[in-house]
Amino acid sequence: MRRELLGIQADRGHGGYVEFVDGVGTYAGATAQVFAALRKIVGDDKLASGLIDRGWSNGYLYLGPATDAKSLKRTYVRDGEGQFADVPGVGNDAIALDKLKLASRIQLGEGERLLSSRKFKAGGAGSWDLLAAEVDTPNGREVRLGVVNPNDSKRWAGGADPKRDTRVREIDAEIERLEGKDDADFTDEDDARRDELLEERASLIGDADEAGLNRTALLGPAAVAQLRDAIAVGQKAASKHSREADAFWSEHGDAWAAERDRLNQMTWGQLTDADKDRLLELDELLEAAPDWEATHAEGAIPASGDGDLVYSIEGGDFNDDEGWILRIGVRPRDADENWYPGFSDDAAIFEPKDVKALLAGLAELAGDQTKAATGGRLSIKRTYVRDDEGQFAETPGGGLSALDKLKLGKLAPDGFTVRSSKKITTDYADLGVAEVGSPDGRQFRVGLITTDSGRWDAGFTGEKRKDELRQQIAQLQALLDSDDEQPDELEEKLGELESELEDLDADRTAILTPEAMADLRRQLGDAAELAKANKAKQNATVKELEALDRQRDDIIAQVSNPGLERQISSLSYRLRQKQGIIKRLSAKPNAHGWSDEVIAELLVEHRADAAELEAELVPLLARRAEIVPPEALARLEDLDRQYNTLNDADIDDIITSAEVPTSNGGRVLTEVWGSDDEDSDWVTARLYVLGPGETTHDADNSDEYAYLRGLKGLSKLIAAFDGGDVKAAAGRHSIKRSSTGETMQLKSFQPEVKAVGRNGDTGTATIAIATLGVVDKDGDVTQPGFFGEQHAQMVPAHDWNHVPIGKGRVYEKGNQALFDVTFNLKIPAAKDWYEAIKFDKENPPSLQEFSYGYHVHDGGSKQGNFKGRQVRYLTPRPDGQPGGKVFEVSPVLLGAGEGTGTVDVKSLARERIAARKARTGALGLYAGAVAPHETATVARSWDGVKTVAGLPDDALPSHLRTVYAWVDPAGDPELKASYKFPHHHGVSGPANIRACLAGIAVLNGATGGVDLTDADRKSVYDHLAGHLRDADREPPNLRTDLGVASGKNLRFGDEAANVLAGVAGLIDRASDVMALRQRKGKGLTANTADLLSWVRDECKRLDSLLSQPIEADDEPSTHVTDEEIASVVLAAVARLNDN
Structure with a gap:
């Protein structure tokens, strides 16, 4: 039946899809063929007669897997009570709604199940993430909203911890009992016990002073609806306020600014009485302006879990860069009612453009936005692949628009094709990156998207427009410079043109060759390694300083006055800070782009401060010398010298700076900065785009560069300059590009x-x-x-x-x-x-x-x-x-x-x-599972036999451990035969995710399983699963019921992994058999050759399925049967007939 369906593809040439637009069949005659094919599958009695007459409006009819890179996408809907309804052909399965992949880590109580999870887009500066999990409990539906540090988002486990909450309640009860005692009955033991309980409580839920970081509120659907309604009301008030502010300043702004500037240029003595009255009028006008700090809505939604949910909507003046914002935080249980989510360290911050999506999501979580429960939805996903030269191949029925995130294709002139484009959001100017096909070959375009313009054209329209503007400006200037009197409108027009040219100049675009892109990425990769080394050096220094402090404190406790030492310590610390500033200003005067005059003034100021601190410190040190024995004093001074030497170690502010030339005469300049301040981000990255002829950059102008914080931000910048791997155009590939880190x-x-x-x-x-x-x-x-x-x-x-x-x-x-x-x-x-x-x-x-x-x-x-x-x-x-x-x-x-x-x-x-035998005994300490480690990953074909054969027979244990995941404790660690689970391409090579999946399948019983202890089995799993997670792939679960590993009750993904392991094992075994028989001058028997050829033929059946694409962030789709297809089609027909 599948072949009969695909026969339509041959007639229409459209990959098994028939398209209908506006209720009319786009392809003539296709409807009758579709109807005939469906009749063969489900029979006449199950087809609705309306199919031929009405067709499907605005959609696609899917007829089976084909080579067109389109696939079935499932939709999950809610019934009237907000529960997930069974969808024909799909079933009650909410895996696709678990966007955060919480199923493997969320802590659920008895009778609870995860319904969905998601992250709401919070794009405010410094915002934390707002994460949501929806759980079905015996007492009804529960929504968990967490405000989480972005660095912790992938570790968030739904927030609720029943065991922890029970223990916190027990601690609270015991503390209440202790504090309820009379003073006479409250003993020292009670006081010590209360301190222990408070310390345990703080370790469980955190201190209230921590401002609710990484906290989760648990709400019912009604509370979620209450939050949504409150935000909606505040949104309307904030929007109204913004409109009023815009109207006010549109009417008065220019006149107010011009008049204020005129009056400010005069001294008070130059002002007339009329001028002074005018100043008062301007101040009164400013007082009447809408308040830019106005609060439009605020409140708290009672919740269980870590605390109540607190929200605030505020701001909204004429400043387009700011506008009003929504803050959401989780108020800790111990905080008072005035607790407020701070601006950047404990709140999810939503800008106006993101609030609409938030309200829609909250409405779904509240369960009051329902969809029809009949039928599924069929949609199209496109896959884009590279040919052998690294170019994107055109896909049937496709094009490349899905990769052009910034929609630059429509701006490209003739001869240019935008193959991909994206925006990298940074703390300052955003970064635009586009891959372009040009008459001169493949090129990359990099530009800054400033906060003023908010747009980037990749240089397609800008250069042409700038040439036009320069010509018009020159013509107008020539007219104005002539002796003839010109109308005032020419001056205004000239100002408008110069302003437009200035805006275009701000949006620079660098054009880079693939080689320059690779060089830029390499330079940033080197900087990342140096940054890691710098941080390791800082961490080691901190440990040494702490050890010196402990030695110093021990001596002080025995021989000196603690109050005196606190004074000496405080002054010494402040003096070292001043001396460090003086050292950096003297050694690197231009590091911050300041002038020589400013540097000189700062040095004078800081040296004066240092002299005052030294003057205060001298009598205190003399006092110490009077009361501390000479030998102890000498030891303290020695410790101080060691401390100062370590503390003053020169850790460069700037780790590295590099630049690459551009094809259009400019440069791309990168700077990676470090810091010896343990409370700082310790590494930041800046990227400047310099135009032709520009030799300097303005570090004080945030629109002049992209700015990212931390190693995560640096990695984000490195990934932006990944030109993409070259992949063969055959088969299925997702558009996600691999980025191999430097190891x-x-x-x-x-x-x-x-x-x-x-x-x-x-x-x-x-x-x-x-x-x-x-x-x-x-x-x-x-x-x-x-x-x-x-x-x-x-x-x-x-x-x-x-x-x-x-x-x-x-x-x-x-x-x-x-x-x-x-x-x-x-x-x-x-x-x-x-x-x-x-x-x-x-x-x-x-x-x-x-x-x-x-x-x-x-x-x-x-x-x-x-x-x-x-x-x-x-x-x-x-x-x-x-x-x-x-x-x-x-x-x-x-x-x-x-x-x-x-x-x-x-x-x-x-x-x-x-000595080898003795050393082997020492190496036995490393037997068993190899510890998990981070490394590059690849998904290419895996040949385990060839990989193992390529390892030298005299390879050292340290080399073999970089290839395998387990060492036999009873074997010789210097022999390859003692190792199992190879999964790396050679010594220190990248991990192969196919080999990792096959290895986990073996752990789960595939190909007969493996004889390991439970502890080693779990450790090997953790090793292999770690590589899969490094490749952004969720690993299969480690099974405990190995008795069903033969296939019964297995998830489809686990079954596929088992087959992968079986096929790989069969090929390895076949290689061994072939080699053995060839040494004996024989070949395969006819029966064996037939069996292997049949295996090959069966694998070919996968080709049609693999033509269905998988988007980079989606779970792999499972096999879709004819019955499922027909079920979804019939449901769609029924819905049309109902309408």
Whole structure:
């Protein structure tokens, strides 16, 4: 029957779809064919006669899977009581409404079920997210509204925690009992117990001073309706207020501003009495203006859970940038009634444009917006794919409009095609990015969308219009400069044209080649890695400072006056702050774009303040010297020196700045800034678009650059410059592009320590970290130019939480890469490692091992053949720049392998082989499941047999653990046979999500399952599931009822994963069988060959299903049967007949 349906496709050439518009069949004769095909499926008696006469209005009729990249989309509707109704052909299934994917983490009580979840768009500056979950409970429907930090949104679990709430009530009752005692009966034990209970309570629900962060209110449908009605009333009042303000300032604004400016230019003595009266009139006029801080609605909706829901609508003056806003927060239980959701740290903030969607969503959650329960809805999803050259292919019946988010295609001139466009929202100017096909090839356009214009044309119309404006301005200026008298209108017209040109100049557009885009993305990726290292350095410094503080406090508690020490500590802290400011202003006077005069004034001011603080501190230190014993005083002073040294460590404000030239004569400039303030965002990113001839940028003008906070914001900026992966046009692909993050790799070695104490200097060493032109243990050949010359830090044992113990220069000399390092001997750990390395060098044989962390840049490696062996060449980039970045070199107790090796190392080969058995025992500590870790992911074809065969037989355990998820505790960790669940493409390669899905299916019993302990089974699952989540894919659940793993009661997705594992296992087994029989000079038997060919034929049936697209953010669609299709069609017919 499916083939008969698809026969219509051959006649119409439209992929199994017949389109009807305005009740009239667009394609002549199609209706009769549709009717005949449906008759064969369901019979004459089930078809409505109105089908032929009326057709379907404004919709599509779906006739089966085809190659047209369109698919069935399900719709879920509510009945009159707000409950989800059964939809013909679908059933009572609300998975598609769980937009936040809460089902796997929400905590539900007995008899409760999740109905839906969503996030409301809150676009106000600094807004937190407003999340909603709808739960069916034995007592009726419940709505959970959470105000959540955007960084925590993906971890929000619906807010309610029955066990926690029960314990909080128990604590409240016990505290009330204790505080109800008379003073005479209230003992010290009672006081201590109350403190314990208050501390436990704070840990459970947070302190009221935390302003309700990440709190969730639980409301019934009636309370949700009350919230919606209150917001609707406030919205009307705010809109009316805004209209009144607009009218007021439209009438009086220009005249008021002009008159006020005129009078302000005079001194008081120059003003006449009439002028003074006019000033009073202007002030009275301003007083009569609508109040821009007016509050239009505010209140609280009683709720259970973490607190009541509080809302406020305020603002709404003539300022188009601001307008009125709606704030929603959750008031903590312990807060008083005056608690108010702050502007940026505890409230979801909605701008007027977002409130309509919020009200509609609240109406649905209140259950009073119902839809007809009959029939489903069929809609079209389009899939866009890239061809082999990375261009977007035209899709039948499609086009590329779905990727053009900014609708720039209609502005493109002849010869130009907008393949995609998007907007990146930032704290300042937004960023527009478009991918364009041009007569000169593929290009990318990047521009700033300013708050004034709110638009961007990708340079399509702007340049042409600017040329026209310049010509008109020149003509008008020439007329005005002539001796002839000209009408006043010309001056006004000239001002209008100059203003329009200024607006267009503000909307700059940079045109970049794909190579420039890749370079920009690489530069930002390097900055992100440096930012992480900077933060690790800051964290380590904070820990060391805290340890020094504890030592200092111990001494003070024994020998000094606590009040005196508090004064000394406070003044010392303020003095260090001033000294830090002075240091930064002196070292980097132009970091903030200030003039030399401003810098000089600031230095004078801060130096004066520092001198006053020093004067106050001197007598206090003298007083301390009188009362503290000399040995304790010396220890305190030593601790203070160590503290100041660490605290004054120079952590650069600006981490990196870079620029790329544009094809139209300008530049794109990026700056990544860091901070040593632990309370700050610690990293921010700025992007400037400079036009032709511009050499500077204005850091004080927020419209001049895009601005993003934190590593998350930096990652968002990096993703904006992803040119997209090249994918074959065959098969099904979603429009979501992969973005492979840069990962740090480790290479371990036993080096040749060339010298310790260079030129007699204490604390220096020269270490050979690589030998060029040879194959190392990782199967890499490092070529000259890969390292170049660069600087790196030294940390102990790759501990990035530890303060660096030294730094130095990496460079190439002869056939070696050398590292000249200087240890910071003021740090105890640095001194210890230096002495250990020195001892190892002076007392052969050398046993000390090292490892260095590095990243391979794009273009810094290639595959090739080296003396008959397949290797990875580490090379300089095509432009001659170093192909890799060394982040740090670490001394370690046990490296992952010999690595480069030198004469000294090779002389130890026998000792190392003899010690292998002892080392294997030590490595047994790492047996069992490999801990989850973050890495890049890919979805390409997976060949497990080939991957495992490609691993060297002498691969080290540290290498094998980057490929597999489990190590047999009873096996030898240096043998590949001891490992299971391979899922990475080679050592430290990306994780393959197909292999991860197949691995979870095996854990769930597919292909016979695997013999693991419950603990190891769960740990392996967590490892594989983590990779799937990194790829934005929800993993299948880990099953506990393995008895049904054969297929009974399985979800469709789990069944598909089982089949994937089975097919992969069959292919692996077939490869082994083929290899074995070929060694014996035989081939496959006829029966086996038939079976495998039939498997191949069955897999081909998937091609028609896979032509149905899946949008990037949707769950994969399940198999759609003919019966389901007919059911939905008939329901639509019934609805039309009812109408």
